Amino acid sequence: MRVRPDVSVVVIAYNDARRLPRAVASALGQSLGGVETVIVDDASTDGTGEAADRLAAAHPGRVRAVHLPANSGGCGRPRNTGIEASAGRYLMFLDSDDLLDRHACLNLLAAAEDTGADMVSGLCDRIFLDLPRGAKGRVRPWYPWLYQHSAVYESLSENPDLLYDTLSTNKAYRRGFLEEHGLRFVERLHYEDLLFTAEAYLAAGRTALIPHRVYNWLVQERTPAPSISNRRAQLANFADRLEIHRRIDMLFALRGAYDLRRAKDVKFVNHDLVLYLRELHGRDPGYRARFLDLAAAYLAEFDPRVFEQANPLPAIAAYLIREGDHAGALAAAEYGPAVRPELRARLVERDGRVFWGAGRPRGTLGRRILDVTGFGFHVRPLKELRPANTVTRLETRGDRVLMAGHVLNPLDRIPPDADLAGVLEFRDRRRRAPVGRVRASVRHEGDRLAWRAEFDPSRRIRPIGFIDPVWDVRLRVRVDGEEMATRPGEGSGSPSLGGVVLPVRPRLGRLAADRLRSYVTAGGHLAFALETGSPWARLTGATARRAAGSAAGRLAWRRAKRLDKTVRRTLTGRKTKVAVFNRVLSRLPVRTGLAVFESHLGRHYSDNPKYIYRELRRSGRPVTAVWSYASSPKGFPDDARLVRRGSWAYYLALARARYWVDNQGFPDGLRKRPETTYIQTWHGSAFKLMGLDQPGLKSGPAADRSRLRRMVERYDCFLVRSGHDVETLCQGLGVCSELLPAGYPRNDPLVNGVDGDAELAAEVEALRDSLGLDDGRRAVLYAPTFVTGPKGRPVKLLEPPVDPELFARELGEEYVLLVRPHYLCRANVPPGARAVMRDVGAVPDVTPLLLLADALVTDHSSIMFDFALLDRPIVLHLPEGRDLAAGYFDLERHAPGPITRGADELVAALAGLDAAEAVHAGRRRAFAARFGEHDRGTAARTVADRYFPAARQNRRGKRPSRRGERNGRTA
Numbered sequence: 001m002r003v004r005p006d007v008s009v010v011v012i013a014y015n016d017a018r019r020l021p022r023a024v025a026s027a028l029g030q031s032l033g034g035v036e037t038v039i040v041d042d043a044s045t046d047g048t049g050e051a052a053d054r055l056a057a058a059h060p061g062r063v064r065a066v067h068l069p070a071n072s073g074g075c076g077r078p079r080n081t082g083i084e085a086s087a088g089r090y091l092m093f094l095d096s097d098d099l100l101d102r103h104a105c106l107n108l109l110a111a112a113e114d115t116g117a118d119m120v121s122g123l124c125d126r127i128f129l130d131l132p133r134g135a136k137g138r139v140r141p142w143y144p145w146l147y148q149h150s151a152v153y154e155s156l157s158e159n160p161d162l163l164y165d166t167l168s169t170n171k172a173y174r175r176g177f178l179e180e181h182g183l184r185f186v187e188r189l190h191y192e193d194l195l196f197t198a199e200a201y202l203a204a205g206r207t208a209l210i211p212h213r214v215y216n217w218l219v220q221e222r223t224p225a226p227s228i229s230n231r232r233a234q235l236a237n238f239a240d241r242l243e244i245h246r247r248i249d250m251l252f253a254l255r256g257a258y259d260l261r262r263a264k265d266v267k268f269v270n271h272d273l274v275l276y277l278r279e280l281h282g283r284d285p286g287y288r289a290r291f292l293d294l295a296a297a298y299l300a301e302f303d304p305r306v307f308e309q310a311n312p313l314p315a316i317a318a319y320l321i322r323e324g325d326h327a328g329a330l331a332a333a334e335y336g337p338a339v340r341p342e343l344r345a346r347l348v349e350r351d352g353r354v355f356w357g358a359g360r361p362r363g364t365l366g367r368r369i370l371d372v373t374g375f376g377f378h379v380r381p382l383k384e385l386r387p388a389n390t391v392t393r394l395e396t397r398g399d400r401v402l403m404a405g406h407v408l409n410p411l412d413r414i415p416p417d418a419d420l421a422g423v424l425e426f427r428d429r430r431r432r433a434p435v436g437r438v439r440a441s442v443r444h445e446g447d448r449l450a451w452r453a454e455f456d457p458s459r460r461i462r463p464i465g466f467i468d469p470v471w472d473v474r475l476r477v478r479v480d481g482e483e484m485a486t487r488p489g490e491g492s493g494s495p496s497l498g499g500v501v502l503p504v505r506p507r508l509g510r511l512a513a514d515r516l517r518s519y520v521t522a523g524g525h526l527a528f529a530l531e532t533g534s535p536w537a538r539l540t541g542a543t544a545r546r547a548a549g550s551a552a553g554r555l556a557w558r559r560a561k562r563l564d565k566t567v568r569r570t571l572t573g574r575k576t577k578v579a580v581f582n583r584v585l586s587r588l589p590v591r592t593g594l595a596v597f598e599s600h601l602g603r604h605y606s607d608n609p610k611y612i613y614r615e616l617r618r619s620g621r622p623v624t625a626v627w628s629y630a631s632s633p634k635g636f637p638d639d640a641r642l643v644r645r646g647s648w649a650y651y652l653a654l655a656r657a658r659y660w661v662d663n664q665g666f667p668d669g670l671r672k673r674p675e676t677t678y679i680q681t682w683h684g685s686a687f688k689l690m691g692l693d694q695p696g697l698k699s700g701p702a703a704d705r706s707r708l709r710r711m712v713e714r715y716d717c718f719l720v721r722s723g724h725d726v727e728t729l730c731q732g733l734g735v736c737s738e739l740l741p742a743g744y745p746r747n748d749p750l751v752n753g754v755d756g757d758a759e760l761a762a763e764v765e766a767l768r769d770s771l772g773l774d775d776g777r778r779a780v781l782y783a784p785t786f787v788t789g790p791k792g793r794p795v796k797l798l799e800p801p802v803d804p805e806l807f808a809r810e811l812g813e814e815y816v817l818l819v820r821p822h823y824l825c826r827a828n829v830p831p832g833a834r835a836v837m838r839d840v841g842a843v844p845d846v847t848p849l850l851l852l853a854d855a856l857v858t859d860h861s862s863i864m865f866d867f868a869l870l871d872r873p874i875v876l877h878l879p880e881g882r883d884l885a886a887g888y889f890d891l892e893r894h895a896p897g898p899i900t901r902g903a904d905e906l907v908a909a910l911a912g913l914d915a916a917e918a919v920h921a922g923r924r925r926a927f928a929a930r931f932g933e934h935d936r937g938t939a940a941r942t943v944a945d946r947y948f949p950a951a952r953q954n955r956r957g958k959r960p961s962r963r964g965e966r967n968g969r970t971a
Helices: 020-028 048-058 076-085 104-115 160-164 175-181 192-203 235-255 258-277 285-299 305-309 312-323 326-335 363-370 535-549 551-572 574-583 607-618 648-656 702-713 723-733 745-752 758-771 804-811 846-852 863-870 903-911 917-931 939-947
Strands: 007-013 035-041 063-067 090-095 119-128 139-141 151-153 171-174 207-219 347-350 353-356 389-397 400-408 420-428 434-444 448-455 470-479 482-486 501-503 515-520 526-531 594-598 624-629 641-644 659-662 677-680 717-719 738-740 778-782 815-819 837-839 855-858 874-877
Touching (some): 007 020, 007 076, 007 104, 020 048, 035 048, 048 063, 063 076, 090 104, 090 175, 104 207, 160 258, 192 235, 235 258, 235 285, 258 326, 285 326, 305 312, 312 363, 326 353, 400 470, 420 448, 434 470, 594 607, 607 624, 607 745, 677 939, 717 939, 738 939, 745 863, 804 815, 863 874
Parallel strands (some): 007 090, 119 207, 624 641, 778 815, 815 837
Antiparallel strands (some): 347 353, 389 400, 420 434, 470 482, 515 526
16 A cells, blocks of 8 residues: 655646656655655657656655646646645755755644644745845845744734745745645746635644755756746736735735735835846836836726835835836836935935925825935945946047047035046956056036046057956046045937947957947947957957866966955955064054044044044154045045055055054954063043953954954053043953053043134034034034944944934024044935024034033933033934943943933923023033043043153254154154
């Protein structure tokens, strides 16, 4: 008597004789015994039926072959046939071009029997075969957040997000459950999985999820015969998907499951719709118009709440399709998936908010959906915007080429008086390094920048030939020293960009190639293909390409690329530089008087190192100053030598320096030599737990503690402001060097004022003018510390503590709010709020801001310790939910001012600031005395006197001239 199999795997196939044996092998190789495989051949014409029969003959009792008499045109009928022909207690489905994980049946069956579930679902991995093994993005799990843990649900309403996984192939179904509810796949329609799985979710008395991979979905995009799910270029494909969704809608309606219908529609916006929208750019206009008409008709049936619950950019795309703004919709769909997405939509500022699209949002719903203020387009650095670049001219004039176009200027971020320059780059796509550079003229034209370049390509672009067949184009625009990279491409008003020929002279000669021919990529960008017009050259090129395409050629190319990458990484990598520093550079003689200064890892000319440097320069100490910068030398002193952080010049300067001065930490791994004095100024007293007092560091990897110890052991001097610093900050970090109780040099002006310091006074006044603080209103500085998000990462955009409209209405006549984010994030001050709010995140040094501020609003940031020295009002704004348990003292008990929990409380506290002074002034002064006991206005001079020798005097009492002073390098 035949034993009933535990699991039947139904394998459907059509014209797939080559891959069918591999799929069946994955079912035969299951670690669970008692697995039946039923192959259903959908009337193939290529030998698939014969392959199925051979497999059945080779594995009698384990494999059966069933043949349909006529092709069904889809997956529904073959799967239904497989259900009827199989005998297993549980059923699974496998496509002939995919694979089961070896333990799929075992894990799914075990979960079903342990939980009593009618259906069990496991993780599916999509494997993109066009990418090489090990390449990033080759394996992409299918909605992995659903499968982080095992879970059991009694109904779909317990977790409507299950509707994101409507695959039928990563699941096992109890046969009795399918028969009891008459569950079968719909026939003669594609995307039958969606309806079948939705019906199963609704009918199941219990659904289980397991965090194990069970299915490998093999995706091959570059193939002449794509799978049904990848045939999105066919309009009928989308029409079938919409019909399936409408049937699911009817299913939910019959059950009165309107919340589930809305959840399904949210999934449609987030997933189904954007799959098509992101590929519309390359479709012909007729297809696009018909597709958008179909989509708009279906979206018109949606509950408006769907657009508010969907992800922001897909929601914008769906809403704008419904509203008829097709260009804005496509720009939103295309913006989301890329690592560095391109901004192709115009933005508009209305009533202090930023909206997607050039038109005025219609109605309350439109304003909510299209509001993208939270994306921070108005505050992001230009280099992060990547605005669209439309080519308007591409033509040859004899041996010369003329290219022109315009770049979007979002929200008029680039002002008319900006200093503009442009460089057009041509680069080999494989190497990605610029090969040809052409200067481009750039001019301001309101909401866009017009650019133009004319050049001789045979002189400017020199391919190697054979090995560099594809070339991309970039336009780099410099705006007041800041660089913005764009990709020229198609857009409204573009001519035909394909087929324009640029004559070139490859380094390997004319036999390698003689021209670049333009074409447009799938993403709509301009690119060029290297080719030749000579028959002999074409023959040579074909031979070379065949050799390069052979197994030996590909292997040689990969090895050459790896070797090149390894050599470059070795020569320029940080590990090499540290090793050379320790073994070679640190043996060079120390240069007397050479001091390397660094603030916040080279981000700014600011903080304690700045004020020590100013004192050395003021007092004429014989010090040759070097400042490190992280990205741009702008704002650093002209009378010092500047080196880029991490460069060879940087490591050489550190190796030969007599002094290191910084407030955070020079690179780990550098062994400081005994002749060098490391003055660690730090950057604030501590409320938050520091160093080894942090639970995460204390209980974390030993390597992290070792790194901290190595960093701290290099200090020769550590500045402290109070006994509190000694007991908390120093002990937490494990400081064992000399503790210098001098206070902070950056706080000297807070104690002394700016009288007698013309340079700082001018800096403060210039800042006042640039911020427009001359209308008699008082300035309130809002400067909180960083806040971490759900994954422990700093929140990138700092929202104002009070809605701008509320602030303007209640406090706008008396106050201006200066929003100062932590350097790990940016302030999201709406552009229309400038009347009452200013973003001061770009001000490198906080001391001038403190001198300008009439009051401070902060949370538990260390800035409160500094501002207290000014004896001006402080408000601690600690919104509900902010955890303050992990601190060195009870902040509420020792607060130097009132504590507010919400926006209304903060408004009330600022409105009553003067009246509350009688209550809080004494607490604030006690706070300053306790935490700033050593801040006496002499910190910079104390450091200079302690570590830096005074200038030698000649007999007449004058300091001798130094060559370094004449060349502007002596502090």
